[in-house]
Amino acid sequence: MPVEFNRESWGSTGDARGVQSGVVGLDWGGETGCFLAELGCCHIFLEDYFVARCSLVVTKLCYMDIHCDGSLRDSAMDENVTVEDEDQVQVEQGMGLHPEHTGSHSLLGIILSFPFSVIFAVVNSSSVQISTLDLPMGAPRLSFGMEEVYSYPLYKGFGIASSRVGAFEEFLNNASILMIVDNGNGGLYLQNFEPVKMGVKKEDGSLSKIMPPEEQEILDEMDIKVKKYLRGESANFEALRDKKLKGQLAVKEELYGKSAKAAAKVEKWLMPSEGGYLEAEGIEKTWRIKQEAIVREVDISSSKNQYDIVLPDLGPYTLDFTSSGRYMAVAGRKGHLAIIDMMNMGLIKELQIEDLVFFGGKDMVGLLEWGRNSLLSSFPSFQRLWTYGTRTFITGMAQSFIVCRVLDCGSSGSRDGNVNVERQEHGAVLKLQFLKNHFLLASINKFGQLHYQDVTTGLMVGNFRTGLGSSDVMQVNPFNSIVALGHSNGSVTMWKPTSAAPLVKMLTHHGPVSALSFHSNGHLMATAGTDRKIKIWDLRKFEVLQTLPGHAKTLDFSQKGLLATSTGSFVQILGDFSGSQNYSRYMTHSIAKGYQIQKVLFRPYEDVLGLGHSMGWSSILIPGSGEPNFDSWVANPFETPKQRREKEVRSLLDKLPPETIMLDPKKIGNLRPPTRRKEKPSKEEREAEMEAAVADAKNSVSTKRKTKGRSKPSRRAKKTQEAVERAKRPFLEQQKQEEELSKNKKQKIREQSELPKSLQRFVSKKAAS
């Protein structure tokens, strides 16, 4: 509903002078209220946009400022100031009036710069003044802190009498451009001023860049955001000799910078949701806050995420979430499998693998979201025609792994899930991991063999023996899809499907590794060992960042970097709040005594931690653990079946080849740095080296004065001779070796350059032998 202001209603005194001329400019003052400027006078509305709580009519007003605290000051030297509601508005007259504004020049408009609200502009008929108010918002001060005034005379065609500045508006994002609309001649003028220049003038005349603290904060925040989108620093172009390439790369780099800046700027609009938090007040500690207290505080829909499911009969449960966090799969050791829609907490499918109860479910990798057509080729025992829109998950068994297909409850919930047993090749699987970008299924079996199977073609991509015994600690690094294994000798090895030897072999604990987890940025790894230590590693340097005491059976990093550790029936959440990768206690939780937690897993895009334990599963609230803003094209919790179908096809098109798995995934497409050849030392250098060694040896011979003939000159000479020979020996041996090598080479060349085959028969056999 449009709000109309009645002219008469503005001034309570009914002063007609205030509204004699038309409205010239209008500007929202943001938090500070509303400005309304007119020709020759000014109305100011405070606090409420639609109800004119107070109105101020000033003739010959030049500029004014409104503070957050509700006090209003103007600088007009005029008696005609009428103020309504005097208890809210205090007017101080005659403070810091600028002489340029008074006189015959009438005010045409006034505007506050949007992001930098301490800068404002005043337009009157002869000039534009841009002024700064060095006043931090909310801090009341008695006088105007006007530091600098820049005057821009208007253009010549801008006749004072014939035309006037009608309205002027600012570009939303760029505070340094002032746009002036001239009603008189229809012109539009853009005036650029640099906010940097609005600093304080130093004594030596140079302008220093001094910003009010909040603006500085805004800029710093922006810098951090831009850095996030820049994806690392640019290469050093100075080393390039190719000028053309250098120019092209510089242009590209500039483009990247611009796009990063744009992405940082639009964050405000694109990512409206804020993350969760838990803050202690007073003497509270965050880790003493109980789940019940949190549930009481949060809204109803979130409080539903805190529950316990007790299923005592079907054994310890393990669980997994889809990448969007929408669906959860749970598997009990005795063959109970279920898929649950977390949005409405509905059970989509539940099945009991009765035949295989005997084996017992060991592990499960999530709901593999890909089309059935691809599965058909890899597991040919599926004979039925499959439709899109179903979900599949894979469970590890003691003997093999099985593939289960569960139909969407919406499309055809009545059909049974198919169960297929893939007995070959993988052996007795202890742990499974799925690399979703590569469509590879990685498994580790009882004999410590690591298998990679391409699930779209069914091909075995890799089969490696770790040689470190059986292990059930396996985790994929989401950053580079490298599989890490924790072994019983305390070492962690990292593997890729294209090399038979581990890429990294690091000793992490004295004793078996019990759990392993990766941060999503790929720089951090947490390991837990039976030596009652939890270690956090920097994977860029392969160094320990932090060692925490404690035992952990399972570990998990959340999207926002919280680390959940659990042992027995106790869960502890660690958080990095200092920003220096120093993890400290954030929250704790214990479930009913006697329950053994098998698996902790954060739900993506939610502040929820799932716990699979010996008596079922439960879910608790961990504020601040999930990413608040999801991307519809990456993982959409509100995905429709149609969208999922399209995504399946697209993800199959973008299936990465196994060769793209490497420690630094940013290397792809980069140039290999030039390998320098190892230079052979020249003959002189070698001789000089030998001489130096000989001299050293001579000096090192101790000349003890002994009486019983041991330090006879001949003895001493012999000793030095021996030392010199010892020093010379390695050099001489090397020389000899090289000579032999070159001799061999020569011989080979000579053999090759012997007579051609056609002529060999003419050589006498004696000579040949």
Next chain:
Amino acid sequence: MKVKVISRSTDEFTRERSNDLQRVFRNFDPSLRTQEKAVEYVRALNAAKMDKIFARPFVGAMDGHIDSVSCMAKNPNHLKGIFSGSMDGDIRLWDLASRRTICQFPGHHGAVRGLTASTDGRILVSCGTDCTVRLWNVPLATGMESDDLSDNSAKQLAVYVWKNAFWAVDHQCDGNLFATAGAQVEIWDHNRSQPVNSFEWGKDTVISVRFNPGEPNVLATSASDRSIAIYDLRMSSPTTKLIMRTKTNSISWNPMEPMNFTAFLLLEILDNVWLGSTVLLLHDIVIGSAFCWHFGIAIYMDNGQANEDCNCYSYDARKLDEAKCVHKDHVSAVMDIDYSPTGREFVTGSYDRTIRIFQYNGGHSREVYHTKRMQRVFCVKFSSDGSYVISGSDDTNLRLWKANASEQLGVLLPRERKNHEYREAVKNRYKHLPEVKRIVRHRHLPKPIFKASALRRIMIDAERKKDERRRAHSAPGSIPRESIRKKRIIKEVE
């Protein structure tokens, strides 16, 4: 205690009605997208493969002539129209969209050697071996749409008979003049039956002539004495002449290069380069016409000797002592050349039965087109919108090709267009990686051309090796290395 947890209501994140679009939320955080570069690389690879799959450049053939097509001309006024002349004296106007003859221009008694249309597209000028220049009225664009084929032959406007046979004709940009090449270079006016001016430099036949599109008074010719000459109509004598080792078949000016130079830069350069004619040319700068001339020259030698040159040479007209770029790939003589209106690439037709498209600064061709039935190509043209290539060949057909082989024809949806742009961008970003490069570069060639190019390579290698040996066994510095860009130039005459 202050606490907040993420809470999303389904209403906020899903559409309200089923007619609405699905809501999309974005978060450009790089940590949500792992292995971006690998994904991009795979997409680039897929884009390269898809380009190969969809590479179907041949649009259609236009038959109707009963002898080989010798020359073509674009209709500047009508995108769909193209004129073609054949060796039996037949001139036709074609509609490219329907690929049919719109109109015929009967009159020539011998081969038509040159065709050109005036800038306004109303008058067609043709010349031929029957020693006549004929001017024709071009039917209006509206008339081209009609389907009645009853009266499809146009009347000629004028016939000018002259002393010698003609080899080529080109019309001035924005003017009334046109130039013919034969025994001399003659400049004609539309309304005069005799040439208004004639130029001669040497006694040999001039075989091609082309006006500069940016500077209407400048033209370049090539003659059978292996020379390329630049004339200025405002002067009585030719400006510059360049003599090369082999004969030049065809010349084309880059239509966009002039724009790339700013005036003050030109002044600097011109003071240094143009010695005799500085005053005159400075005048041109003052009046604001931009002119920096680059033109591509196709060169070949008549007989199939070992030294036959199958290359194209790009020259800067102010600096004729060396070529700007040598474009190699053809295995036989290049017969015709035409620049794209964008000036970034040009098309060549060759005696080896292929058409190639080159970047204006690329040493090797970007694209090669051939079909089984296409014989020796005598003339090629880029369409005026730069998206098609037309070729006329010995087999009496005109053929229409896409300039970009895998381009999708028809109206594109915005999201289709965006998808194409994305694919192009990732392909460009990863083009240096071996697998992508291999797929992008690979072209299937007919066996004879493949073999001929291999043979050519062997011959060039042998020559180079021989040169090196000769150099190794001579006194140092007695056999200087010669740049390939300068090698073919004998001398430059002012």
